[in-house]
Amino acid sequence: xxxxTVETAPLAGAHAISRVIKGGWQLAGDHGPVDPTEAxxxxxxxxxxxxxxxxxxxxxxxxxxxxGTFIADVRRRRGREAADRVVVxxxxxxxxxxxxxxxxxxxxxxxxxxxARLRLERLHLxxxxxWDLGVGDPGAALQxxxxxxRKGKVGAIGVTNxxxxxxxxxxxxxxxxxxxxxxxxxxxxxxxxxxxxxxxAHDVALLCYGTLAxxxxxxxxxxxxxxxFAHENRSLVKYRLIIDEFxxxxxxxxxxxxxxxxxxxxxxxxxxxxxxxVLDQPGVAAAIVGARYARHLPRTLDVFGxxxxxxxxRAVDAVLEQARGPSGPVYGLESDRAGRHGxxxxxxxxxxxxDAVHGxxxx
Numbered sequence: 001x002x003x004x005t006v007e008t009a010p011l012a013g014a015h016a017i018s019r020v021i022k023g024g025w026q027l028a029g030d031h032g033p034v035d036p037t038e039a040x041x042x043x044x045x046x047x048x049x050x051x052x053x054x055x056x057x058x059x060x061x062x063x064x065x066x067x068g069t070f071i072a073d074v075r076r077r078r079g080r081e082a083a084d085r086v087v088v089x090x091x092x093x094x095x096x097x098x099x100x101x102x103x104x105x106x107x108x109x110x111x112x113x114x115x116a117r118l119r120l121e122r123l124h125l126x127x128x129x130x131w132d133l134g135v136g137d138p139g140a141a142l143q144x145x146x147x148x149x150r151k152g153k154v155g156a157i158g159v160t161n162x163x164x165x166x167x168x169x170x171x172x173x174x175x176x177x178x179x180x181x182x183x184x185x186x187x188x189x190x191x192x193x194x195x196x197x198x199x200x201a202h203d204v205a206l207l208c209y210g211t212l213a214x215x216x217x218x219x220x221x222x223x224x225x226x227x228x229f230a231h232e233n234r235s236l237v238k239y240r241l242i243i244d245e246f247x248x249x250x251x252x253x254x255x256x257x258x259x260x261x262x263x264x265x266x267x268x269x270x271x272x273x274x275x276x277x278v279l280d281q282p283g284v285a286a287a288i289v290g291a292r293y294a295r296h297l298p299r300t301l302d303v304f305g306x307x308x309x310x311x312x313x314r315a316v317d318a319v320l321e322q323a324r325g326p327s328g329p330v331y332g333l334e335s336d337r338a339g340r341h342g343x344x345x346x347x348x349x350x351x352x353x354x355d356a357v358h359g360x361x362x363x
Contacts (some may be wrong), residue, residue: 004304006050009285012178012203014156015124017053017087019279020300021102021207023290024056024063026235036066038293043070044250047086049301055181055207055288056118057091057127058110059349064090064117064312081203087209089125089181090114091160092145099136107144109236110350111153127158127181127207131347132230132335135164142175142319149176160208162332179202182330184208184284186255186274186320187239187246190330198294208278212228212289213239217274219263222256234344241341245326245333255319263317266306268299275303278315 007019020332022043023064043054043066052296056063067088075083088185092110126145130138131185148154158179160169180199184191199206212218214235215291226249231242243252259270271289291300306315326333331342335353 002150003049004301006052006301007279007304010203010284011156011205013126014178014232015087017089017286018051019286020051021053021055021089021288022051022302023209023288024060024067025125025209026290026292027060027066032137034292036062037170040066040070040073041173042292042294043067044074046288046291046300047074049207049297051297051300052085053087053089053286055209058094059091059093059171060344061349064114066118067069068117074155075119078234087124088118088120088156089127090118090123091127092141093131093160093350094127094141095197095350096131098350099130099132099138102136102141104140104144105249107141108148108153111145111148122152122155125158125179126156127160127179129160129162134357139170139173139175140168142173142275146175149225158205161334163330163332165329166193167204168198168202171204173201179205179207181207181209181283181288183210183242184278184281185210185213185242186219186250186277187213187242187257187323188324188326190328190332191283192281193327193329195330196281200283204283206281206363207286207288208281208284210239210242210289211275211278211287212271213242213289216243216252217256217259218271219260219269221259222270223253237344241344246323247325248359251319251322254322255316258319259316260314261309265312268302268306271299272302272306273308273312276306279303280308 008016009019011017027039032085040226049110071083071086092177128145145154145157156178157176159177162179166178182191216239229237256270259273263270263273274285277285289300
């Protein structure tokens with residue numbers, strides 16, 4: 001059987017990305033045990049298969065370092081040309097507790113720390129997020145990122161978890177924002193409420209996480225009873241809340257059964273159908289999939305070996321028309337820190353006493 005060719009997409013002229021991005025949040029420790037040595041060793045198989053783009057963040061504990069170790073190892077064994085095929089999308093997320101007083105040199109220090117962790121001379125894409133736009137000066141922080149871009153430390157600037165309102169506002173103020181990383185899946189279609197069309201019209205690429213809802217959108221959950229919210233894995237709690245917004249568990253099961261029927265026709269998995277649906281949405285450049293190890297690679301690549309037809313889409317739409325949510329702006333539910341979505345978030349993960357970041361008081 002021929003291995004499908006991985007689709008690629010340009011990111012507003014900044015660089016080319018694989019349309020499936022290897023996610024890094026699941027390597028950060030909140031998703032069960034992770035063997036860093038094994039995780040690093042398996043990254044090479046994804047690179048060689050054509051999944052060249054890796055997503056991480058300054059606040060994903062240890063993940064930038066893992067990817068940096070991988071890049072350095074490839075560079076040592078196979079040369080710079082092979083290592084340079086790796087494209088890294090990281091994030092810059094200042095702590096909620098520091099938004100009011102964080103200084104420009106601290107923003108740049110976070111960039112420098114990511115460069116050191118990733119062992120790169122330039123960060124391909126830095127995705128910016130500010131927990132509360134009513135606190136502090138996010139525009140000044142974006143200006144620091146623009147300065148870092150001019151210095152050659154940053155290749156391109158994106159944002160995370162913002163709807164079109166703030167993206168448009170900061171672009172109008174001069175920030176060259178080329179991408180928006182947002183939650184987008186069959187269970188959460190909030191980006192289709194206005195962001196997707198606006199982004200496509202303004203050359204802002206959507207990079208979509210939550211495509212598989214932390215693993216809920218897979219064959220493993222078909223036919224299973226509602227587990228409620230008692231999950232040790234924080235990702236499962238997050239996405240079980242999204243299922244609750246989507247509709248009752250029975251409707252979620254109807255969606256999985258519909259996807260299974262479609263998957264049977266194409267000889268693929270539920271996960272592949274769910275990912276293909278996201279990739280086919282207007283404005284979507286890539287889907288971020290949290291495949292930890294190389295054993296997940298064949299199923300991951302299946303998404304590039306088939307296409308959904310009109311009948312497939314009608315069957316899916318018939319289920320989606322029954323969904324009650326989620327509704328509202330992108331990240332609106334999650335931004336309510338007193339609400340059930342916001343209460344599970346961790347807001348101050350950037351502080352680290354061993355780093356000269358977030359706490360440095362010298363200019």
